[in-house]
Amino acid sequence: MNLNLIKLEIVELLNKHKKITTVADKLGLKQPTVTYHLKNLEQQLGEKLFESRMDKMILTESGKAFLHYATKINALAAEAERVVKEFSQAGRGTLKIGASYVPATYILPKILGLFGEQHPGITISLSVKPSPVIKEMLASHEIDLGILSTESFYLPDLHTQALCEDELVLVFAPSHEFATFSNLNPAMIASASFILHDKASSTRQLTDKWFEREGNEPRTYILLDSLEAIKQSLMSGKYVSFISRLAVEDEVARGRLLMRTIPDYNFQRHIYYSYNRDRHYSPLIGLFIDQIRTLRI
Template sequence: MNWNLLKLQVIELLDKHKRITAVAEQLGLKQPTVSFHMKSMEQELGVQLFYSRGGKVHLTEAGQSLNHYAKKINALVQEAERVVKEFDERGSGHLKIGASSVPGTYILPEMLSAFSERFPHISVSLTVRPTPFIKEMLLNHEIDIGIMSAEPFQWSPLVGETLCEDELVFFFNPKHRFARQEILHPEFLNDVPFILHGQESSTRTMTLNWAKTLGVKLKPVMEMDSLEAIKQAVMTGESVSIISKIAIAKELQRGEVSYRSIPQNPLRRYIYFTYNADRIRSSVFDSFLSSLQDAVRGI
C-alpha cells in the first residue's frame, strides 16, 4: 500500500470543507490532483470512502474510520515539526496552547505578552475551551500544552503539574442581602435566583453535585457560557452564582462584587499545567512553564 501524508491531509480536509475546490486551494493543488488522490485511496483499500450529495463530498462510514486515524497522524506530524523547530539555535519555535476559561481569560493573556517580549522568536497560539475539550486536544496531539482548571485527576497519558488552587466561591452584588451574612449556610441558597454555567462547564458540574449532596434547591433563572456575561448579570441584578475567585479579583478590588465561601464544600479545584507524556520537552517548553509559574506565584 503506497500511502503518503498528503492523502491523509486530503481526507481530513474533505471531512472539514466538504468541497474539492476548498481542499485543493488549502493544499495548493489542482482539483484533478485532489480527485486523483481520492480515487487512489479507494482503489488501494478496495472500499468506497467518499460520496457526493447536494454538491458536497461526504465520507462514508469507512471514510470516517480512516479519517479518525488520519487526524491523529496529521496532528502527530504537525507536533513533530513544532518540536523539532524548538531546537533551532535561534530559540525559535511555535507552541500551541489550550486553556480552560479561567486561566485562558484571567492568567494567560498578560503572561503571554510578557513571554513574547522575552522570547520574540517563539510564536504562541491560544485556544480557550472547556476543560474536557482541552483534555481531548492533548490526547489527540492537537496542542502542546493545556492549562486547565480541574479537580485532581489521573488521565493517562496526560501529565499534570499543579500551578495553584482555583477556589470557587459564591458571589453577588454588594447590595445583596447575602453581603450582610458573614457565613452562608446551605439553606440560605434555597430558591435564590441563580445563574448556571453552560452545559460543558466543570464549574456547573461541581455546583450541581454540591447542591445535590446538601439537598440545596437551586433556582436557575439563567444559563450562560461566558464568565464575563455571568459577572455582568450578577453585578447588575439580584442573582447569585458560583465563580472562580481568580475571575473576580479586579471586581473585588473595585468593590463591585462581594463573595462568600461555599458552605460545606469538600471539593478542591486546581489549575494544572498539562501535556501529553509522549510529547518531547524542549527548552522552549520548559521556558514557558517557568514563565507561567512566575505568573501564578502571586495569585
Template sequence: MTSLNGMTPTKLRIIELLAKHHKITAVADILELKQPTVTFHMKNMERDFGVKLFEARMGRVPLTDAGRALHHYAVKINELAEEAQRAIGEFDTLRKGELKIGASYVPATYLLPGMLHRFSAMYPGVKLSLCVKTAPVIQNMLERREIDLALLSANALESPDLRMEPVCEDELVLIFSPDHALASTSRPSPRQIAACYFVMHGSESSTRHLTERWLQEHGRQLPIGLELDSLEAIKQTVMLGEHVSFVSRLAVQSEVERGLLHTYSPPGSIFKRNIYMATHKHRYPSALLSRFTEYVQSNFDQPQ
C-alpha cells in the first residue's frame, strides 16, 4: 500500500505549481530550488505512489489523471497548512497576524471602512485586507477558505460549511431625484414605479435579481436601458433626474440628508434583508479572528 509519509510540503507545492504553470523551470523559480531538485522530488513521488504522475510534452509537464487526483488533495492540504500556520501565529498575541476579510458592496463601502480604521489603530501590527465582490462570490470564497470572515448583504444565506450571524438590518428602497415626477407623489403606485426608466445593477448583484423579480410581478418587461456595476455610478445617474433604481438604504443616507435624493419604501417583505457576518465552521477561531468578530458585533450592538 502506498504511504503518504514521504509527502513533504515541498512535494505538495510542486504538484500544485506544476498544475498551474506546467513548467519545471517556473516551479523551480517560485520555490527557489534548482531544476534537478524539482525533478528529483517528482521522480520520488512517482516511485512512492507507483504510478505515473507527470508527462513531458513539448517542454511542458502536464499532470496525468493520477497526478490531477493528487493535485486535488495537495491544494486542500496546502490551504489547511497555511491556515494552521496563521492560526498558531495569532493564537497567543494580537501584536501581529493577518486577517483576510471579504464583503459585498454595501457593507464594504458604507460600514467597514470606519471599523477597519479603528481596529487597525488598536492593533497596528495586524495586517487587514479587504476583498470586495458580489455576495455570491464572497460566500464562495469563504467556503473555499480563501478569506477568514465575510460581511454580506442578502435576503437569506444558507451554507452547510458557514456560520451566519445577522448583525444589522438593511432595506432596499427606491431612489429618485427631487426633480423626478415621483417626487410629487407621497405614495407612488407599483404601476407608476414600473413605468419609470430604471438603472439596473450588474447581472450578478442580488439587488438586480430583486429588481427583476419586482418588475416581473408588476407586469413590466425587463428594461434594456442602463446597467451599471457601481453603486456610486447608479446614484449619480439617478441624481440627473430621469432614472430610478432600487438600492440599499445604507448606501444613500448621506444623499438623502443633503436633499440630493428621495427614497420610497414599497410595501411587502421582498425588500427587507440583513447584513450577515459569516465565518467558516471548520476554521479554528484564532485569537485574532475571535477578537475581530467580537469587535464587529460590538459596533452593531451600539446605538446608531
C-alpha cells in the first residue's frame, strides 16, 4: 500500500478547513487532483474517511482513527526535514518550544533574549499551553522541547529533567484581613473567598488536592484562566489564591501583594524541560538546554 505524504497531508488539512477548494489552495494543487488523491486513499484503505455535510467535509469514525496517525506521520516528516537542514545550515534553523504559563511568562523571556543575541540565525517558535497539553505535544512530535511546571511525572517516550522548584504560596492583598495574621491555619484559608485557576492548570490541580486533603472545598470563588488577571483581581483585597512563588515575587517585592506559606502543603512541583526520546537530539535543542542550565532561576 502506497500511503504517500501528500495523501496524509490532505487528510489533515481537510479536517482543519473542511473544504477541498481550500486544501487545494494551501497545497498549490488543482481541486480535481486533491479529490483524486483522497478517493485513491479511501480505495486503498477500503474505508470512507470523509462524508459531505452542508457543503463541508466531515471525518467519519474511520477517518478520525486514521487522522490520529496521519497527524503523527506528518509531524515526523516535517521534523526530519528540519533536523537535516540544521546540519546543512550551520547556526540557522527553527526550534519549536512549548511552555506552560509560569515558565513562559517568568523564566523564558530572559532566556529567549540571551539566546537570540548569541544565535541570531535561529528562529524560536513558542506555544503557551497548560502542562498536560505540552506533554501531548511532545509525545506527538509537534514541538522539539517542552518547558513545563508540574508535579513529578514519568512518560516512557519523554526525557525529563528538573530545573528548579516551583512552589505554590497563598497570595492576597495588603488590605485583606489575612494581612494582620502571621500564621494562618487551614480552616481560615478554606473559609476565604478564592480565585481559582482554570481546571487544566497544574496550579488548580494542586489547589484541589489541598482542599480535598483538608476535607474542604472553596466556599465562594471566581474562575479566571489568566494569571495576570488573577493578580490584578487579588489587589482588590476581597480574594485569596494559590499562586506560583515565581509569578508573584515582583508584586510582593513592591508591596502590592503579600504571600504566605500554605499550611499542610507538602506537594512537590518543579519547572522541567523535556523532549521526546525518539526525536533526534539536534544541535539546536542542545544549545537551548545549555542556555537554560547556565541561567540562575
